[in-house]
Amino acid sequence: MSEDTERHAMKMAKKKAARDKIMAQKTDKRGLIIVHTGKGKGKSTAAFGMIFRHIAHGMKSGVVQFIKGGMSTGERDMILDRFGDICSFHTMGEGFTWETQDKTRDTEMAQAAWAKAKELIRDPSNSMVLLDEINIAIRYDYVDINEVVQFLVDEKPEMTHVVLTGRNAKEELIEIADLVTEMELVKHPFRSGVKAQIGVEY
Numbered sequence: 001m002s003e004d005t006e007r008h009a010m011k012m013a014k015k016k017a018a019r020d021k022i023m024a025q026k027t028d029k030r031g032l033i034i035v036h037t038g039k040g041k042g043k044s045t046a047a048f049g050m051i052f053r054h055i056a057h058g059m060k061s062g063v064v065q066f067i068k069g070g071m072s073t074g075e076r077d078m079i080l081d082r083f084g085d086i087c088s089f090h091t092m093g094e095g096f097t098w099e100t101q102d103k104t105r106d107t108e109m110a111q112a113a114w115a116k117a118k119e120l121i122r123d124p125s126n127s128m129v130l131l132d133e134i135n136i137a138i139r140y141d142y143v144d145i146n147e148v149v150q151f152l153v154d155e156k157p158e159m160t161h162v163v164l165t166g167r168n169a170k171e172e173l174i175e176i177a178d179l180v181t182e183m184e185l186v187k188h189p190f191r192s193g194v195k196a197q198i199g200v201e202y
Contacts, residue, residue, distance in 0.1 A: 031127075031160040032178040033152055037135060037169035040183030041201075047130050047163045048075045055083050059127045062088040062120035066113045066143075067133040067166075069093055073202040088126075090116050093133070103140075110142030121156055128161040135166025135173075145170045152176060 034050075036043035052075075054061040063079070068091060079089045092113035093106075114137075120129045137143045149172050156162060164173065174180050196202060 030158055034163045035169050035177045035180045036165045038183035040185040042183045043165040044132050047165050051130055054128050055087055060086055060125050061128040062126050063130045064113050064117045065091045065093055065132045066110055066137040067093040107142045110137040114143045124157045130163045133166040134164050135169045139168050145172050149176055
C-alpha cells in the first residue's frame with residue numbers, strides 16, 4: 001500500500017468513526033414538516049421524488065395540487081394510472097392566478113384544496129401528504145397562513161410527513177418546519193426563449 005493510499009484510508013477511517021458516533025445519537029423518529037421554496041426550478045420535482053419513494057416502499061400517501069390546473073403531467077398521469085390505490089391525487093386548482101383572473105373563484109378552489117389537504121393529513125394511514133404550490137395560495141391570501149401553521153402544529157399526526165412547495169414560503173411556515181430547502185435560480189432555459197418541455201417541466 002502506498003503512503004498516499006494509506007494516509008487516505010486512515011483519514012476515511014477517522015471520518016467514519018466520527019460519522020458513526022453522530023449517527024448513533026440520532027434516535028428520534030417522527031413525521032416531518034418539509035418546505036421546498038425559492039425561485040429555482042425543482043421544488044415540486046423534489047417533492048414528487050419523495051412521493052415516489054413512498055410508493056416504492058408500499059407506503060400510502062396523498063397529493064393536493066393547489067394551483068396547477070387540469071393539464072396532463074407525467075407524475076399525475078402515472079400516479080392516477082398505476083398507483084391510485086396507494087396514492088390519492090387531487091388537482092384542485094384551475095391554473096395560475098394570472099390565467100384565471102378571478103380571485104373569488106381562485107379563493108374558493110384554494111379553500112376546497114385546503115379542506116382536502118386537512119382530510120388527507122388527518123388520515124393516519126397516509127404517511128406523507130404533498131401540498132403542491134400551497135405557498136402560492138398562501139401568498140395571494142387564498143389560504144390563511146395562521147390557519148395552516150396552527151393545523152400543522154396542533155393536528156398533524158405524529159408520524160405523518162407533510163411537504164409544502166411553492167415560492168415565497170412565509171416565515172411563519174419556515175419557523176415550524178423541520179426541513180427547509182430553498183431552490184436558488186442560477187440559470188433557466190426559459191430566459192433563453194426555451195418553453196416548458198414534456199419530461200422536464202411536466
